[in-house]
Ligand code: IMP
């Protein structure tokens with residue numbers, strides 16, 4: 281079944297996103313070019329399209345790891361309990377880590393991940409966010425941010441509503457929601 285185009289309002293177009301991804305990739309290269317290796321930690325599932333577009337553009341020595349935190353689950357827009365669904369295999373001690381995440385809303389997920397990673401004693405932890413909804417959460421200062429998000433429940437380019445719409449090449453919201 282096709283999705284209903286008329287119900288989706290575009291907030292950031294495919295072109296806007298791709299241009300911003302290019303700009304951020306340059307910032308990341310400049311920041312990490314003197315480091316021997318950078319560990320990219322992709323937060324599943326929401327960051328998967330952003331990460332794949334961004335990572336291809338980086339002319340750096342990188343290691344790629346995935347982690348999954350469950351927060352919203354299948355319960356639509358209601359925030360739930362946090363737990364780690366996918367434990368990373370790579371060693372983080374003395375490594376430079378860049379976390380690639382889709383969006384920070386309440387900051388609960390970011391604070392949970394930040395604490396988890398600090399316990400692994402990396403050389404540094406930074407955040408690369410596609411979207412930032414509110415002010416910075418406690419203890420988390422995103423270094424790279426794609427866009428400031430409007431106060432809407434956003435879908436597309438990795439972001440889901442009840443596991444749907446992740447495949448949209450743009451970011452928008454459902455008018456009927
Ligand atoms: P937080 O813990 O409230 O900051 O929520 C973070 C997680 O909730 C993100 O990693 C997303 O997966 C999800 N999330 C938050 N806001 C949205 C949204 O507007 N659309 C889709 N997912 C969202």
Ligand code: MG
Nearest residue numbers: 324325326382
């Ligand atoms: Mg997420």
